[in-house]
Amino acid sequence: MNAPVLRIVTPVDGSVYAERPLAGPAEAIATLERARAAQRDWRSVPLAERLVVATAFVDAMLAEKEKVGELITWQMGRPARYAQGEMRGFEERARYMIAIAEEALADVVPSPREGFRRYLKREPLGVCLNLPAWNYPYMTALNAVLPAVIAGNAVVMKHSSQTALVGEHFASAFARAGLPDGVFQYLHMDHATTETAIASGLVDQVGFTGSVAGGRAVMAAVARAPNFPATTLELGGKDPAYVRADADLAYAIENIVDGGFFNSGQCCCAMERVYVDAAVYDDFVAGVVETVYGYRLGDPTDPETTLGPLVRASAADFVRDQVEEAVRAGATPLIDAARFPQARAGTPYLAPQVLVGVDHSMRLMTEETFGPALGIMKVHSDEEAVRLMNDSPYGLTAAIWTEDVAAAERIGDAIETGTVFMNRCDYVDPGLAWTGVKQTGRGASLSRVGYEHLTRPKSFHLKTSTV
Numbered sequence: 001m002n003a004p005v006l007r008i009v010t011p012v013d014g015s016v017y018a019e020r021p022l023a024g025p026a027e028a029i030a031t032l033e034r035a036r037a038a039q040r041d042w043r044s045v046p047l048a049e050r051l052v053v054a055t056a057f058v059d060a061m062l063a064e065k066e067k068v069g070e071l072i073t074w075q076m077g078r079p080a081r082y083a084q085g086e087m088r089g090f091e092e093r094a095r096y097m098i099a100i101a102e103e104a105l106a107d108v109v110p111s112p113r114e115g116f117r118r119y120l121k122r123e124p125l126g127v128c129l130n131l132p133a134w135n136y137p138y139m140t141a142l143n144a145v146l147p148a149v150i151a152g153n154a155v156v157m158k159h160s161s162q163t164a165l166v167g168e169h170f171a172s173a174f175a176r177a178g179l180p181d182g183v184f185q186y187l188h189m190d191h192a193t194t195e196t197a198i199a200s201g202l203v204d205q206v207g208f209t210g211s212v213a214g215g216r217a218v219m220a221a222v223a224r225a226p227n228f229p230a231t232t233l234e235l236g237g238k239d240p241a242y243v244r245a246d247a248d249l250a251y252a253i254e255n256i257v258d259g260g261f262f263n264s265g266q267c268c269c270a271m272e273r274v275y276v277d278a279a280v281y282d283d284f285v286a287g288v289v290e291t292v293y294g295y296r297l298g299d300p301t302d303p304e305t306t307l308g309p310l311v312r313a314s315a316a317d318f319v320r321d322q323v324e325e326a327v328r329a330g331a332t333p334l335i336d337a338a339r340f341p342q343a344r345a346g347t348p349y350l351a352p353q354v355l356v357g358v359d360h361s362m363r364l365m366t367e368e369t370f371g372p373a374l375g376i377m378k379v380h381s382d383e384e385a386v387r388l389m390n391d392s393p394y395g396l397t398a399a400i401w402t403e404d405v406a407a408a409e410r411i412g413d414a415i416e417t418g419t420v421f422m423n424r425c426d427y428v429d430p431g432l433a434w435t436g437v438k439q440t441g442r443g444a445s446l447s448r449v450g451y452e453h454l455t456r457p458k459s460f461h462l463k464t465s466t467v
Contacts, residue, residue, distance in 0.1 A: 023189050082262075107121055129203045131209070140234075141167075153204075155183070156184075246402055295340075326364040350371060398412070
């Protein structure tokens, strides 16, 4: 009987890009047991030495930008002209998490108390199972993997089946960096084996980036585990932008379109719905349409392509369905698909779209799209914009476009979201916690808060005098 095989089908041309054998439950358990054994030694390695290995890992990855670009383009379809750029975010996050590690992991000492020595240590959790997403395959993996290793954990990565080769690339770079065997490992697993691993009692923390349904499956497996593993979940998003009347309109147009259509809209924090003050609505819409017509859809290996395919044909069909449903309900599409002849039904190649006349009865404005389609609504006040931005089961980021900082802070306080942007969007600042509310998830990564989710507090209460 043939062993089950993982096949990575590239959205570039529909061919099989790579094949790998899938691990079964026995191999998964053996890998986790090796991780537990390796972690017992790794946690005792001084932090300074762990940081040397972490820095060498980052350097090894950055030395292979061309390989990164090729793997991203062929596995998930991002245009080659942008694919290597993922390493800029990778490096920014990695260098920052290395720089703050000593302070973030230092003992916390409360105010002195005579006759006692009191402090709080941050201990590693143990074995972390990392389940990254395919859309930014290196950065979503890095967010948890590198800080977890720095903090003294062992990590087993099961990358998305679409971008599974990234796990192998991480392992190769860690080996060259001198990381001891077993501290970082990867597995190619199907969903059933992944759930078995989570529920095994050998995993102490699960970090998952993906869909709400995927997050629920992770939590169901966690509930079966005998050891109550911790979780960090980044799930769906339907991120809004609000353009106030005082916004720099040209700047807002340029950045919101980029924030909505970069990576073909396949970003957890992509701008998917826009609310625009009535005073600037017409000019904003006209500018967005003009900007979108500047995109070139095509083969992502072509350096002239600026809009690549979606990850698979079914993902493109999902976006088409949302758009068509909105049009049937009264929305007006503003982009002529004929201007993008590379778009073809039944393929991942999809023309971008901008719609007006939309409202929250349409899935396009309430359900995650994860593709190059943008709905724009006219609003007449900050209060109306806030109400509509909060009318969502998700809450990852929200962007406010204004010249009034006080207004942005006031509006931001009222928005149910993990991050508030002013005059920017679609960006992850490693100095701030990456987190969400509602169905977007739980926990946090990056910043010193990220280290808190990869360690546990252990309090020492030592009575030094019995007098």
